[in-house]
Every structure is written in C-alpha cells, then in structure tokens.
Amino acid sequence: MQSFKKVKTVITPLDQVNVDTDQIVPKQFLKLVQKSGFGKFLFYDWRYDDQENLKSDFILNDEKYKNSKILVAGDNFGCGSSREHAVWALQDYGFSVIIAPSFADIFYSNCFKNGLLPIVLEEKIVEKLQRETGIIEIDLENQIIKTSSKEIPFDIDLHKKKILLEGLDDISQTLQYEKKISEFEKQSKTPSVL
C-alpha cells in the first residue's frame, strides 16, 4: 500500500445523505476478478444516461471538479454492502480523501486497507466545506484541513493514521504474532468445521 501524501485540490461537493455502496459501484461491475479499473464505474447510474453519455447535471461530470481528489458528502456515507470495490472505484477515479459527518462501519474500515482517508467532521462544518470553491489542503500528519481562510482540525485514531502515513501492510504486521495465534488455537474450544 502506498503511503498517504498531502492532498491539495478543490473539493467535489456531493450533497447527499446515505450514499450507499450500490450507488458508488453498481452490482454489474462486481464481476471483475482484479482490483484495478473500477474508476470508470464510479457512481455509474448517476454519471451516465442509458446511452452511456455523461449526464450534465451530475456533479462529477462538471469540468470544475475534474482534478479534485477530495469528495465531501452527507451523513452515513458508504452504507450497505461490504463491497471493497466501492473504495477501489473512488480511488481509481482519483479521490484520496472522503469527508462526511459519518461513515458506515465496513466502508470506513475498507478505506484504511487501501490508503483512502475518510475524515469525520461535524455536519455544520461539512456543509460549510461543501460551499468552499478554492484549493484545500489535507494535512494528515498534522490532522488539519487548510482552506484559504482557516484551518480545520480533525480527529483520527493514531493507529489508523500510522497505517496510512506509513502505507503499512496489515498482514505482515499480523504474522509477527504467529506465536500468539498458535497459542490461542491450542486452547480454543471451537471445533474445526470438517
């Protein structure tokens, strides 16, 4: 996993609550067996009409937001299915940061496995940020969002911050606990399946 670098772009305001993972990447695109190339399917039903032309009234299709790496959305972002394809699609499209008043649990956890930074902010602050048209900087190291006029601090669990900043591979970390896992298995009461 790549380590998280500072991000400095305009934000894309997605003024909607309960954006579910079925919207982020519809089911017909879950049949691929690789992790790459999901960006073109991001928000597919909202971005394209039934002739596969871009819909002019959907925010992502506005030229202004073409190079934006920061998505600012409403409450309960990423609810629904556990599909990690949603995170792969957001990243492959170009987003590095998602800001919302709250995230669904599985989506939130999936973000950190792929180097995507989810930031939780109060609803009032999120709504103000959605109106911000200038360049914004996301500084994870110092946990600060810098706009042209102010600095907004944000909270993040230290362990998760470290994972993103160092681009840590979860599994190799875990396998260092091999002895503990084996000890656990020896005393476990649960029978194997077969």
Added chain:
Amino acid sequence: MNLVAYSSTNPSMINMGKTLFEKIWEDHIVVEKKNNPSLIYIDRHLIHEVTSPQAFDGLRMNNRSVRRPDLTIATMDHNVPTNDRSLPILDQTSAIQIQTLEKNCKDFGIQLFDITSPNQGIVHVIGPQLGITLPGTTIVCGDSHTSTHGAFGTLSFGIGTSEVEHVLASQTLWLDKPKPFEIRVEGKRKNPHAVTAKDIILSIIKNIGTAGGTGTVIEYRGDGISDLSMEQRMTICNMSIEAGARAGLIAPDEKTFDYLRDRQYTPKNYESLVDYWKDHLKTDSDAKFEKNYTLHIDNIAPQVSWGTNPGMTCDVTESVPSPEDFSKGDHNQKKGAEKALEYMDLKPGVLITEIKIDRVFIGSCTNARLEDLIEASKIIKGQKVSPHVRAMVVPGSQMVKKQAEDLGIDKIFIDANFEWRESGCSMCLGMNPDILSPGERCASTSNRNFEGRQGTGGRTHLVSPVMAAAAAIEGRFVDVRKMDLN
C-alpha cells in the same frame, strides 16, 4: 480492603457484568493493546465468488497460504443463474468469476459447495443449515449480511476483501471494539402469520434509522424475540446491517440448540458444548449497554418500504409520507426523501394499498428459508398471480428447495403461476440474469431498496414473504391481516 465499594464512580474498578457480545469478544482476543484495535480470532470464514478473487490474488503475490482451510467454507451464490443448472453460464464475466473461485478453492485446499452440490445456496442460509454456524463463535464473510448468523449467538459480521485476505492468511482480524446496543422487542403480535419477523425488523429500522446502529453490535432481547423461531430470528439479525450495526445477535436457547443438533457438520461433542453454552452465552443481569431501544409489537402492522433505503418504510395501512413529514425538520433527510420519491415515481398521500406492482421476488438471505416459503404458499394456495405480475420464488439453498419440494410447496407456487427457481442471491442484488427492467416495480422479500439494486431503474418495495405473496395475487399491496391465514 473496601476499595471496590469506594470506587463506584469508576466503572473500570467494579467487577461489572458483561453482555453476551463482550463475552464472545473477550473469548476471541489474541492480542490486546490499550487504545488500539484488538487482534480477534475468527472461528469460521465463509467465502463466495464476488469478494474473494482479489484476496486469493493477494495471497499468491505474497507467497502466502491459507492458515486454516479447515475453518474455511466456500460456495457460489451471488451470480449463479437460477434457471436450469445443466445449461452453461451465458454471462462470460460471471462464468470467469465462478471458475476463479473453483480454482482458488482447489489451489488452497478449501471445501467448496459448487453449483452442482446439494449443499449449494446463499452463504447465510447454508451456514446454519449445515451446522457450520455455532453459538459463541466468531464468523466472518465478505458480505454485509453475515450478521444473519448472530441469530445463533455468534459474533458474525461482514468484511471487505482486504480483510478476507487477512483472515485467509492469519485466521484473525484487527478490530476496534464495537459498543453493545440493546434492542428489546416486547409484547405479542396479534396475528403472527400476518405480522412477521420482517415487519419487526423493518419497524426497528424505521424508528432508529439506517445509521442508528453504527459502531455497535445489537443484542435483540425480550419476549418478542424469544417467541420467534430460529428462521425468524435470522431474518431479524440479517437486517441489523440495514440499521447500520456491524452485527446483531440473540442469546442461544433451547430452540437454538435443537436447530443445530444432528446437522451435517454438527460437532461430535455437541452436547458437551451445549452445556457450556447454556452457562456462558448470556448477558449478565448487571451488564450495561451503551444504547437501548424498545419496540412494543402488540399493535404493529405489516410494513412496506416506499423509498430508497430501508428506513423509508411505513405501515401497509398508511399513505406515502410527504418529505416534510418524513424528515421531521432535518433538511438533508428531506432532500433524501424528495429524491427517493422521484426515483420511486410516488406522490405523497398515495395509499400504500393503491400501489400497483409488476414483479414479485420471494428470495434472499433475509427471507428464503423453508418457513418463509411455507407461509407464503398458504396465501396463494388455489389462487393465481395477477395477470400483470411476474412472480418468482428463489429458495435460499438447494436444501431448502428440496425440503419444499418434498412438502409439495413447489406445486402450490407453480400452480399459481410463480416461477420456481434454483437457489442463489438472484434478484436481491441482480448480479445474475434475474433483474428488474427500468421502471418496473417489485414487491421483494429482500433487504435493500437502494436505487438500481434489483436492476437499473427498478423500484423495490421491501415486504415480508406473506405480503409479497398477497401482492402477487392482487397485483397491488394488501393488508394480509385481512386474509384468512389459518
């Protein structure tokens, strides 16, 4: 020393009771560090074709093996066709995904119930049916509806593909401890054939909201829960994720132990496990929950969703609410409701019983078990599906299908002009050919009414199996309490 007596303001000093969730959690801690996630051991890992290919790729790239193939079980459910199983799969991308699972299971030594197996079915239906799901265990699967298994007093939850890889490699997961949430269901339903477990869980979601359970594990308690059969309890726990909770669980009792006895994979030392579970797997009387909610069910009505998330639900006797009434002053919720009504092509004030439907889907990990099919068949017996409606039944597993056929239930559906299919996830999420056409309106026993979930432009109304069956006959929603169900 009377230190404890003096430390009542500091709960960490008191030897307080524990919730069922906390007990299972503590039983599975491999590594615990202060202010950090804990490393939790996983007893059962269920795999399917959609969320696993990239995980196996990751193992190969890093030259890793599957730590415990004997704790891992795979099946194919999400995009298998539900028509004739002897025919080849026409959708090439689906076929590749299914072949990929076959190859991965073979390469890594994992037991697979493939499309020809009598044990094939929706992963959350087969786990309990085969006795793979056991009380007090931790179960994960790359599927959010893994919460279903919580009906057996398991801690079970959906995970992403990276976590699937992590469990394959280490049989563990790093997890932040969720908070325990008590939902009490009290009272007695007046007509338990018409007002079902589906109506209880939809009522709960309607009241606490789709993010009401975020960050928590729900324990369902009370008379209204212990009265339910195991299959009904699974319907309740299944939709915990629709309330935002990572998992839902119900303390095991005699019904639980009876259900799992003598299944294909029930452990040999089952009775001694039961003795231990009886003692151990319950919330202590002095345990504290972080959140509480109580639903009284004496007077609840059958539920029908009108919008594009499961919280947008009302009684069958009501009319579609206005966005103002629904949102209770929250402007974001109001906007969400406006968008939902536009997508659903519904106007506020329209009676639910005036809404005509085009399709009926009885299926999914929420409501495609034997009891669901039996109850639905009682409604349609001797009747015909409305001429304007296309209706299908997709049993949750091949075993459910066979049990139903042995009881002659397939004939009741077929005689009423329902399509009787092979098992799979089918139109719950439309990854296989079973989808709605744009604009079609469906009474569905599934769990999500998201935009496009059952097919681009399709409109989903979530209901119970008996409500779906009644809607199929009438061509519109009807209050099943008015029908003779005995």
